[in-house]
Amino acid sequence: METYLKDLRWGRFNLIKGDMISNIACAYGEWSDVEVEVFQQILSAEANVVEVGSNIGMHAVPLAKFVSKGKLICFEPQRIIFQQLCCNLALNNLTNVETYRMGVGDKRESILIEDCDYSQSWNYGSFSLDKGFSTESNFGQGVSKQALEVVNLDDFAPVQNLERLDLLKVDAEGFDIKVLEGARQTIERFKPMIFIEIQANSYAHIWEKMTAIGYKCYWVVSERYQKDNFYQAQRIAGEYGVDANFLCIANSEWDKLFAQHSTAQHSTAQHSTAQHSTAQHSTAQQDYYNFYLLLCQLTIQLNLYRKVRI
Structure with missing residues (x-):
């Protein structure tokens, strides 16, 4: 694995050579910045945020800056990616963040997940607790196995000790429903805004679940390339990536x-x-x-x- 430093829109980052997210951030100076603009609009400096699936911190860094008087709690299961997350938070002198190398689901358990040396060009942001690196296509590289602790938010003390929770951000690559199931009491208690990535086979289920517990859901679709990107760069040839999410707001808050x-x-x-x-x-x-x-x-x-x- 090779890494390199790059100054992007929201700070200095240690990026991974060949990683899809790193490649796009390196080209445009940002990653899915439409989503970041949404976070900036809806969060106050005193807000508390829980991010499930922080990856290398492309959104964790600006989130921590937006909630400078609050707290950000990050979960990232991949060992090497977690190390890069901590590195990027440290590079930007962000001290209001707690990081946990854990999975998040509907119950506490210990599982085995895939691990590799991260030398292959790949979208490591697509990693899934159950499918490993092969969620989009066959990874095609030898992988090892390592143990990982999975927690549910309702029983996780650092979350329950918060006095408020303003935003729950979930990008769990197929585990999203389980994350919500394991956070029922947390959601009922705090009524946070929920920003959750949507997959083709999950949006209807998530929509039904959120409306059933008194939330309104709004689509947030962000094309990774924006003409006004930080570097004012041209589109990467053949890169037409789009990310779809729900912004869910409790009816009572609305x-x-x-x-x-x-x-x-x-x-x-x-x-x-x-x-x-x-x-x-x-x-x-x-x-x-x-x-x-x-x-x-x-x-x-x-x-x-x-x-x-x-």
């Missing part, structure tokens, strides 16, 4: 947003001659507008899938 907006409007109507009150209304209205605009942008962008329901 209702609060509208209630706050309605209250702000009523307050302004009563005190239209008071400059201070009007300023407060303007701020509340702008906050609401920014959030509403974000959701509209996501809806328009993802109508390509004809699945959006608001």
Whole structure:
């Protein structure tokens, strides 16, 4: 395995030669930055975030910066990838992050997962706890086995000791449903926003599950190449990767947003001659507008899938 340092949009990263995520980040200076922009819009500095499947930290680094007064808890099962994650967090002097080399599922157990020397050009971000490196096609390289502890969030003390949880980000490559099953009490307690990667065979199940527990789901589809990428680079020949996710928001939290907006409007109507009150209304209205605009942008962008329901 060979690694190299690169200054990207969100900081300095140690990348892996031949790794698909590293290759795209090296070419564009960013990785799926549409998603990062969403996180920046919805998180406050005091927020707490749990990220299941952090990979080398392409999103963990900006997430930790966004929640500078809060905490980020990262899970990554791959041994070498976990080491790169910790390296990239250290390179960016991020001290508000806890990292765990563990899998996350619906129960606590010990399993065997695949391991390799990471010298082959591959999409190591597609690694799955059950299918190993061959989720997209046959890996074709000798692999070894190593033990891994799998936990569920409901029984994991560092998560349960949080006073708040604002965002649960899940990219578990086929284990997503199990992650949600093992976080039932956590979701009920904190009602966090949930950002979850969608596979072709899982989106209907996840949609049904989230709506059943009182969440609205919004598509977030991000093309990896953006014309305004950090390096202003041209598209890599033949690279047309797109990532699909749900941004799930609890109905109770959604209702609060509208209630706050309605209250702000009523307050302004009563005190239209008071400059201070009007300023407060303007701020509340702008906050609401920014959030509403974000959701509209996501809806328009993802109508390509004809699945959006608001």
